[in-house]
Structures are given as C-alpha cells and as structure tokens.
Amino acid sequence: MKNMMIKILILIATWAIICPAPSSRALDADQLVEKSFDYVRGKASVSTVKMTIQRPTWEREMIIMAWTRGQTDSLFYIDSPPKDHGNGTLKKGREMWMYNPKVNRVIKVPPSMMSQSWMGSDFSNNDLSKSDALLTDYTHSIEEIGTHEGLKVYVIKSMPKPDAPVVWGMQKLKVREDLIWLSQEFFDEDLKLVKYMTTLKIQRMDDRLFPKIWRMQKADETDRYTQLEYMALAFHTDLPENVFTLANLRKPRR
Amino acid sequence: MGLSMDVKMAWRNIWRNPRRTLLTICAITFSGMLLVFMLSFQFGSYETMINASVTIQTGHLQVQARGYHDKKQMQLVIGDTGKIVEILQQIPQIKAYSFRALGFSLVSSMDRTYGALVTGIDPVNETGVSRLKQLMRRGSFLTPGDLDRALVGSLLAKNLQVDIGDELTVLGQGRDGSIAATVVQVKGIYSSGIDEFDRASIHIPLEYFKEVYDMRGAAHAAVIIVNALGEVPDAKTKISSALSDTDFHDSLTVLDWEELMPGLRQGIELDLVSGMIFYVLLIIVVAFSILNTFLMAILERTREFGVMIAIGTTPGRLTKLLLFESMAMTLVGIFAGILAGCLVTYYFQVNGIDLGGSSELLGQYGISGRIHPKLSIWSISIGPLAVLLITFFAALYPALRVRRLKPVEAMVAV
Numbered sequence: 104m105k106n107m108m109i110k111i112l113i114l115i116a117t118w119a120i121i122c123p124a125p126s127s128r129a130l131d132a133d134q135l136v137e138k139s140f141d142y143v144r145g146k147a148s149v150s151t152v153k154m155t156i157q158r159p160t161w162e163r164e165m166i167i168m169a170w171t172r173g174q175t176d177s178l179f180y181i182d183s184p185p186k187d188h189g190n191g192t193l194k195k196g197r198e199m200w201m202y203n204p205k206v207n208r209v210i211k212v213p214p215s216m217m218s219q220s221w222m223g224s225d226f227s228n229n230d231l232s233k234s235d236a237l238l239t240d241y242t243h244s245i246e247e248i249g250t251h252e253g254l255k256v257y258v259i260k261s262m263p264k265p266d267a268p269v270v271w272g273m274q275k276l277k278v279r280e281d282l283i284w285l286s287q288e289f290f291d292e293d294l295k296l297v298k299y300m301t302t303l304k305i306q307r308m309d310d311r312l313f314p315k316i317w318r319m320q321k322a323d324e325t326d327r328y329t330q331l332e333y334m335a336l337a338f339h340t341d342l343p344e345n346v347f348t349l350a351n352l353r354k355p356r357r
Numbered sequence: 358m359g360l361s362m363d364v365k366m367a368w369r370n371i372w373r374n375p376r377r378t379l380l381t382i383c384a385i386t387f388s389g390m391l392l393v394f395m396l397s398f399q400f401g402s403y404e405t406m407i408n409a410s411v412t413i414q415t416g417h418l419q420v421q422a423r424g425y426h427d428k429k430q431m432q433l434v435i436g437d438t439g440k441i442v443e444i445l446q447q448i449p450q451i452k453a454y455s456f457r458a459l460g461f462s463l464v465s466s467m468d469r470t471y472g473a474l475v476t477g478i479d480p481v482n483e484t485g486v487s488r489l490k491q492l493m494r495r496g497s498f499l500t501p502g503d504l505d506r507a508l509v510g511s512l513l514a515k516n517l518q519v520d521i522g523d524e525l526t527v528l529g530q531g532r533d534g535s536i537a538a539t540v541v542q543v544k545g546i547y548s549s550g551i552d553e554f555d556r557a558s559i560h561i562p563l564e565y566f567k568e569v570y571d572m573r574g575a576a577h578a579a580v581i582i583v584n585a586l587g588e589v590p591d592a593k594t595k596i597s598s599a600l601s602d603t604d605f606h607d608s609l610t611v612l613d614w615e616e617l618m619p620g621l622r623q624g625i626e627l628d629l630v631s632g633m634i635f636y637v638l639l640i641i642v643v644a645f646s647i648l649n650t651f652l653m654a655i656l657e658r659t660r661e662f663g664v665m666i667a668i669g670t671t672p673g674r675l676t677k678l679l680l681f682e683s684m685a686m687t688l689v690g691i692f693a694g695i696l697a698g699c700l701v702t703y704y705f706q707v708n709g710i711d712l713g714g715s716s717e718l719l720g721q722y723g724i725s726g727r728i729h730p731k732l733s734i735w736s737i738s739i740g741p742l743a744v745l746l747i748t749f750f751a752a753l754y755p756a757l758r759v760r761r762l763k764p765v766e767a768m769v770a771v
Contacts, residue, residue, distance in 0.1 A: 156534060163534040187536045201528060203538035208526045210465040216472050223530045
C-alpha cells in the first residue's frame with residue numbers, strides 16, 4: 104500500500120515536471136493582442152465609415168466603404184465627397200495599391216510610403232488597414248491591469264522585435280477583458296508619445312460590442328484629429344477571393 | 358627728445374641689420390598676402406556656393422504663409438498673389454521673382470512608384486529665379502501654354518525608368534484635402550548635381566498645378582532673387598515692412614536663404630572653422646619668427662642697451678623703442694602683404710580659378726567650373742589685423758625683458 108502511494112506521488116511529480124502550468128504572463132499578452140485583433144477585424148467584415156479630418160481652420164468629411172478579410176487583406180473606397188468618389192485603396196499582405204478613377208490608373212504604394220499619412224488624415228496607410236505588423240513584429244507584455252465600466256482592462260506594452268522593419272519604438276494597447284480596444288498609443292525610438300488612438304461609444308454593432316468611434320490624434324495637439332465613425336458594420340465568416348483583387352479595385356462604383 | 362626722434366631711431370635701428378629685417382618683413386608680407394588671398398577665396402567660394410544653391414532651389418528670399426516652411430501643409434498658401442506682385446515690384450533690390458506651388462505626391466510609371474515633391478513653376482518667370490532651364494540634360498524646358506507636361510530629375514527618371522515622352526501618374530492631395538490625380542508626359546530631364554533634388558522632384562506648369570491640386574489661384578511661395586547677395590537683408594526688411602502694412606501681415610512671412618537652407622549655412626560655418634585653424638597656425642609661425650628676431654636682437658645688442666641705460670635712457674623709453682621697431686617692421690610687411698595679396702586676388706577675381714579635379718566634390722553644392730575669389734573690406738583686413746596683433750604681443754616679451762638689464766653687467770657683455 105505504501106509502495107503504491109509512492110508510485111502515485113512519483114507519477115504526479117513526473118507529470119508536473121513534463122507539463123508545466125500554461126500560465127506564463129507573456130503568453131497571455133500575446134493571446135490578448137491576437138484575440139482582440141481578431142475580434143476587431145472579425146474573420147471578414149463590410150463597413151461604412153465616416154472619416155472626419157478636424158483642423159483648426161478647416162474640416163473635411165469622407166464616407167468610406169470598407170471590406171476586410173483575415174488579418175491582412177482590406178479594400179476601401181471613397182463614396183463621398185463626390186469629387187473623390189471612386190478612389191480606392193487595396194491592401195493585400197504587405198502590399199498596397201491606390202486607384203484613381205479620374206486618371207483610371209492603379210498606383211502601387213511603395214513600402215517606404217506605408218507610414219505616410221493617408222489622404223492627409225492622422226491615420227497612416229498602415230493604421231488604416233489595421234496592419235498586422237503589431238501581431239508579427241512586436242513582443243507583448245502586460246504592464247498594468249485596471250478596470251473600465253466594471254471590466255478588467257489590460258495595458259499591453261509592445262516592443263518591436265530586433266531587426267523588425269517597424270516604424271514605432273513602442274506601442275501601448277489598452278484592451279478590455281471582453282477584447283474591446285480602448286486605446287492604442289504610438290511611441291518613437293526615444294519612447295516619446297507621438298500619437299494615440301482612443302475609442303468612444305462602445306455599443307452593439309452587428310453581433311458584438313464594438314466602439315463606434317475611433318479617434319487618432321498627435322500627442323501634443325488637441326484641436327486637430329481624425330475620427331472614424333462606423334455608420335454600418337457587418338461581420339462575415341468569409342468574403343470571396345475576388346473582392347481583394349486589382350480587378351475589383353478598378354471596377355467602376357455606381 | 359620727442360616721439361619723432363624715437364620713431365626715427367627705431368627706423369634706423371631696424372636697418373642696421375638689413376638682411377634679418379628683410380627676412381622678417383618677407384615672412385610677414387608672405388603671411389599677409391596668403392591670408393588676404395585665402396580669405397577672399399573662401400568668401401568668394403561661399404558666394405558662388407550660395408548663389409549656385411539658391412538658384413537651384415530656394416532663391417535668396419521667399420514669401421510664404423507663416424508656418425508653411427516647417428509644416429509643408431497644402432492649406433498654408435499665399436491667397437492674393439496679385440498683392441504680392443505689387444509689393445515686390447516696388448523694391449529696387451529685387452532682380453526677379455516667380456511663384457511656385459508644391460505638393461508631395463506619389464509619382465508612378467508603368468510599374469514603379471516613388472514619392473516626390475511636385476513643384477508648379479511659371480515657365481517664363483522661373484528662368485529668372487532658378488537655373489532649372491540651364492540644368493536640362495534631355496528634352497526641353499516648359500513653355501507657356503504647356504499643360505500636362507513634366508520636367509523630371511535625372512535620378513528619379515532613372516528610378517522610374519522613364520524617358521522623354523513617357524507618361525507619369527501623379528497622385529497627391531489637393532488644397533481642400535481632396536485627391537489630386539493626373540497623368541503627365543515627360544518633357545525634359547534635368548540634373549543639378551544635388552542628388553536629393555534630382556532623386557525626388559518633378560516640375561509641372563504652375564497653372565496646371567493649380568488646376569490639379571485645387572489651389573483656387575493660390576500659390577505656396579514667391580521665390581525672389583536680389584541683385585547681389587549682400588542686398589538680401591535690406592530687401593528682406595523692405596518686404597517685411599511692406600507686408601506688415603497689408604491685411605495679411607499675420608499670415609505671410611519672409612524667409613531668407615539661411616532660414617530656407619540651414620544646412621548650407623552650417624556647411625559654410627564648418628568650412629570657415631577649418632579654414633581658421635589653418636590661419637591661426639600660419640599666424641603662430643609668423644609670431645615665432647618675430648619673437649626670434651627680437652630675442653636675437655636683444656642678445657646681440659645687450660651692450661648697446663647697457664650704454665643707453667648708463668647715459669640716462671629710462672627703461673620705459675627702451676621698451677617703447679623696441680616696440681616701435683617691431684611695429685615698423687610689421688607695418689611695412691603688412692602693407693606690402695595687403696598690396697601683393699590684393700594684386701594676386703584681383704587677378705584671379707577677374708580670371709577665376711579652375712577647380713579641375715575637385716569640382717566633382719563641389720558638384721554636391723551645385724558649384725561648377727570656376728571660382729572667383731572676392732576682395733572685400735573684410736577679407737583684406739581680418740588676416741593682416743590678426744598678424745599685427747599677434748606680432749605686437751610677440752614683441753612685447755623681449756621689449757619688457759630689456760628693462761631688467763643692469764647697465765654695468767650689460768656693458769661688459771659681448
């Protein structure tokens with residue numbers, strides 16, 4: 104009997120050594136980022152967004168139709184103002200193209216331009232396509248845990264992997280435990296805040312809670328920002344392959 | 358027993374050993390001449406460099422919307438260009454001016470895309486403010502009436518793999534934030550020698566730019582060339598005060614080439630510092646040669662000084678005498694040096710100096726061919742004045758040392 108007890112103890116000990124508890128904090132941070140990223144983008148989505156560029160002396164509004172699929176593919180085109188109607192942008196993997204109906208040409212955006220502002224807004228080309236760089240080029244760790252409306256909020260610090268071709272020296276993501284993004288902060292190499300995005304009006308859209316408003320602004324400027332407001336949003340399990348093609352980018356829109 | 362007697366004595370003393378005196382004077386003359394020439398050359402090359410640079414990009418002065426130079430925002434414009442024309446035409450120092458509008462855009466050929474600065478230029482007035490027309494390597498310059506034609510930098514053309522007659526798609530952002538897109542045909546290819554300029558710029562007619570980028574008649578900069586570099590500050594003040602009398606004194610500002618191209622200014626300062634090190638070394642060598650002459654003189658003339666003290670010459674007067682001697686030599690040397698320096702410099706000022714092999718390096722600054730040194734009150738006076746000052750201090754030591762001589766001991770010295 105005693106012998107049996109020892110055998111069982113040894114068995115348990117061995118099992119414990121071979122299979123350590125799957126609860127390291129870094130893994131949690133990675134999972135949070137990836138899961139929240141998937142939550143935001145869904146498997147695929149179709150949306151209508153009102154983009155407002157706010158400047159001290161002027162303001163500009165655009166209605167944008169957007170399709171996304173997976174973590175890397177997206178297509179959007181401008182519906183209004185009428186002057187810009189039909190201008191489209193396609194992002195596939197790490198490549199990006201822009202289409203202008205007036206000259207009926209597609210231009211491939213060089214990688215060096217991906218961090219440039221999109222259409223004069225505070226969003227860069229990368230931001231707008233909710234680039235997956237955050238997933239692939241950064242390592243994540245949980246810095247702080249707080250609360251928001253009774254839910255746990257994780258502050259995740261993301262540092263670029265060595266040699267990763269990234270723009271930012273650090274990013275900080277605030278994610279609620281139900282995977283909703285509250286804010287994203289972008290820091291330069293000296294870890295100085297450059298710009299930040301905050302989300303507002305979290306409400307039910309399609310099948311899930313989703314922030315209706317995403318606002319991007321520079322660190323030291325309060326009177327200028329760019330805001331995305333979701334007018335309509337529908338999540339899909341998939342979208343056909345031919346949505347994310349150059350041919351579709353060129354297709355005349357109404 | 359007056360001052361004139363001391364001067365006379367000093368003058369006679371220095372010619373008691375003519376060979377030594379002549380050698381010392383020659384050293385001073387040579388250094389003075391060298392300094393005059395080198396400083397004139399340096400100032401001349403800076404002026405060449407500045408003029409070469411401003412006539413490629415910035416002009417001597419620019420009128421811009423306040424904040425445009427830092428932020429480069431399309432919305433910061435000169436709305437009423439007519440009013441600016443009125444102001445500029447009244448200022449006599451202004452030789453030429455032209456308006457430009459600029460927008461950073463994607464420029465794309467069949468399958469390649471690069472970011473470039475698209476500049477709208479006035480085909481006629483632009484030739485007065487920049488050398489762009491002379492920099493054309495292939496094709497031809499824009500002519501009035503041209504619309505969808507573009508001049509492309511040689512390196513950009515190479516990167517895009519385009520040649521004369523090929524089409525480029527330009528995609529940028531208009532003044533109202535809308536998308537500006539057009540297709541232009543390459544009419545000419547220019548090469549300035551400044552890689553940054555040749556790699557990332559294209560020029561299209563200003564009127565066409567205004568149409569494509571929705572400028573509604575506005576421009577981003579009035580580029581101004583004045584008659585001579587020295588007139589820049591004066592012209593700047595005049596434009597500023599003329600602007601302040603108008604309605605848009607808050608929105609518009611005048612920038613000079615130093616503000617427009619801070620890098621050029623820093624380059625010049627760096628070059629000036631390295632030049633100064635050379636000059637200081639030169640002057641130190643001259644100072645030591647003077648010091649040597651005087652120490653030698655005192656050793657040789659110990660007996661003479663002993664006698665002078667014995668017959669009642671005060672030490673103060675002896676010091677004065679020696680300083681007069683040194684100043685006499687220095688002044689002769691310096692005037693000869695200035696004269697020779699001016700003659701040599703003037704010859705090259707008229708004929709220019711061919712830079713030959715090193716012109717490739719200077720090509721980075723847009724300098725080509727010959728450099729003309731430039732005589733000015735500064736280049737003539739700074740170097741010789743420094744020599745004068747240093748030799749004075751070099752002579753001070755022996756001149757003061759002589760006061761410690763004891764007449765009896767000095768008179769028996771060999």
